[in-house]
Amino acid sequence: MLFDRKQSRHRELTVTQLAALLNSDQALVVDVREPDEFISGHIPGAINMPLSQFRASQLPDPGEKLLVLSCAAGRRSAMALDKCAAARAGIDTHLAGGFNAWRTSGLAVET
Template identity: 50%
Template structure:
């Protein structure tokens, strides 16, 4: 859509570095069962099925980064944030699949 802001895509390694530097709050928008089965250490779970942008946890000055399984749901969550008037526009491109493909660890 013309004039629509672009979602900022971060790679798995960019997210890992930012997590390690405590610069981001990673929000996993997958469903609770998916999150419980496997997630990125430090991520918090806010499922897309009940997603309310205004109820997102405080990032305390950090950049809030959205994440899902492949990047589709997190991009949808970014769109919900925009529609709610929030400046939350960053997600992990490729989601946890890209994270694992990059050889990065998960919590099971």
């Protein structure tokens, strides 16, 4: 049986892992959803950079923090990670399940 053994270059964090990193000030979240989605609720402290206008070169400098991309469910953040890889930006991490998983977990939401 033949199958594609290609490994994803995307690292995924769980909601619990991201919450722990944020609580210890070790992560910066960039939300790639559109502005109307972001305004309706987002992970506290997240920065909005919509995928429709996303440029890896415009990502903020996270300093010593881990830069983590997020979207609604994980698809758009994975697309943004592909753009980061193409630009050789060195960003490879996103939130598994996106903001939907965050909200479902009952963690704080900023509006």
